Amino acid sequence: MAERVVLGGALLCSADSTLQWDTGVWIKDGLIAGIDSNGLLCSDHPHAELVDARDLLLMPGLINTHMHSYGLLSHGMPAHGVQREFFELLDDFWWPYVEDKLDGPMIEAAMALACYHMIRGGITSFCDVLEAPNAPEGILESEANVVRAAGLRAVLMTEASERIDRARGERLLAENASFIRDHQNDEFISGMLCTHTSFSCSESFIELAGQTMQDLECDLHLHLSESAYEPKACLERYGERPVMWYDRLGLWSNSVLVSQAVAVDSDEIDILYERGVRVSHQPISNCEVGGGFAPVPAMIKRGIRPGLGTDGYVNSAFEVMRAAHLIQKAALQDLQVMPTRDVFSMATTWGAQALARPDIGEIKQGHWADLIGITMVTDTPLNSHNAVEQIAIYRDVEHVKLTMVGGNVLMKNGKVLSLDVKKVRQDANQQALRLWESG
Ligand SMILES: [Zn+2]
Incomplete structure (x- = not known):
């Protein structure tokens, strides 16, 4: 897979880490190969495909x-x-x-x-x-x-x-x-x-x-x-x-x-x-x-x-x-x-x-690049002290704008790219009705 650089507005690697501003990740072969400031990521990896998420807080999937x-x-x-x-x-x-x-x-x-x-x-x-x-x-x-x-x-x-x-x-x-x-x-x-x-x-x-x-x-x-x-x-x-x-x-x-x-x-x-x-x-x-x-x-x-x-x-x-x-x-x-x-x-x-998967769950070098981006437009200030609370208690599905698994972008700008939602809903409705009427 091509190398990717994801530029982040902020990065929270785990519940126990500190929020890092203007920080993103470098992804190689689906794995997190480096974590650095947006500026250094751009200068160190000029040929990597860029995912600009500077309006998002990046965190583990x-x-x-x-x-x-x-x-x-x-x-x-x-x-x-x-x-x-x-x-x-x-x-x-x-x-x-x-x-x-x-x-x-x-x-x-x-x-x-x-x-x-x-x-x-x-x-x-x-x-x-x-x-x-x-x-x-x-x-x-x-x-x-x-x-x-x-x-x-x-x-x-x-x-x-x-x-x-x-x-x-x-x-x-x-x-x-x-x-x-x-x-x-x-x-x-x-x-x-x-x-x-x-x-x-x-x-x-x-x-x-x-x-x-x-x-x-x-x-x-x-x-x-x-x-x-x-x-x-x-x-x-x-x-x-x-x-x-x-x-x-x-x-x-x-x-x-x-x-x-x-x-x-x-x-x-x-x-x-x-x-x-x-x-x-x-x-x-x-x-x-x-x-x-x-x-x-x-x-x-x-x-x-x-x-x-x-x-x-x-x-x-x-x-x-x-x-x-x-x-x-x-x-x-x-x-x-x-x-x-x-x-x-x-x-x-x-x-x-x-799940016995020590290679996911945290943004860390060597882990799979399974990460998400959450909008940083919040109703009250987002800071290093409250980031975990802002996410776990006050965010919701609609605030997630980017979803990546193994470095692949599955959702960007809130739009799911890997599935045709209209068809998925149509099929689910049809099959649910079959189930309901089968009894
Ligand atoms: Zn169960």
Whole structure:
């Protein structure tokens, strides 16, 4: 790739760094090769292609550590019956009327829309969990083609459980395994094994997944205690809480990423921390499903560094940062919890840790040039002391004007270049209607 120089109005490399005025980056082969003043960048690299973002604050691209792109098709979907709690929501509505009905065209249209939302909103990397047991074989590769065309960085997987039967679970596990093998050296799109919960997977199925994880030396993702339902069911069935159940089965290690972790107690947090388990936090969707408040401040205090996820619900990292910041203050009646610096880190450096990608999440020499530019036109002064707060709490999707992944410009002047938004919306509307009318 040609060399690029991005001139910035200001540069914020991470939550812990100082705002640098009139500073930009030099990009070579998709990586950040240097950080310097705009003047020096221009004189040192006269032949590099210039991206003039001197009206923008440059910062690391946001990282969405857990989402379901297919979930976008359910936005506005007519209700089926009345669900009062989490398991009813899954069993009476989400499984039969959404997950089980998804086919290839629906999944691809939803992925394209999700990619549009993310590029528009400054998300440069994401982890997507497809939950579609009846989708055709090879669906992950179809998703990968959509993501590749959009230009984003992604970890893709299809969820394997025994909800339908053991054979289906094993087929989906094997599909993840082959996707992981095929993308081992792919810096943009990779895979992860994926199981569901302690109430939809048996002990022997989790052991099989754990063995596969060891054989492939890969990562595994699962949903953990999204509401009080899972610990209650696990206690009734096995006499132990889910974190202890997985621990007895030998699954936990730093190769495992859990999402949700809402109904976990302090002993469970200790085990998650001690085993190095990575965590993704979804503050908004936890509200949507009546799940409760994840004990994120206690996790952070213990040493866990969670990432943030949109869960395919409200697909804006800015909304999720605000929610992560605010919800805990209300829940714990404590103004000191969830400082903006932590929230900003969750969406950037900690998000990179959650995805086990030490080469993204921060603007740093040698890291991938995944960066975004945010307008510096603010209603109150922007300075070194308040930059993190101005971004994490007071900015929104429309303030993002530039999105770059691996040095490629995916959005410029607020216009997404890699996708035809009109067609993406048309397809999503069409496929959503097919889904809604299929029940
Ligand atoms: Zn989820």
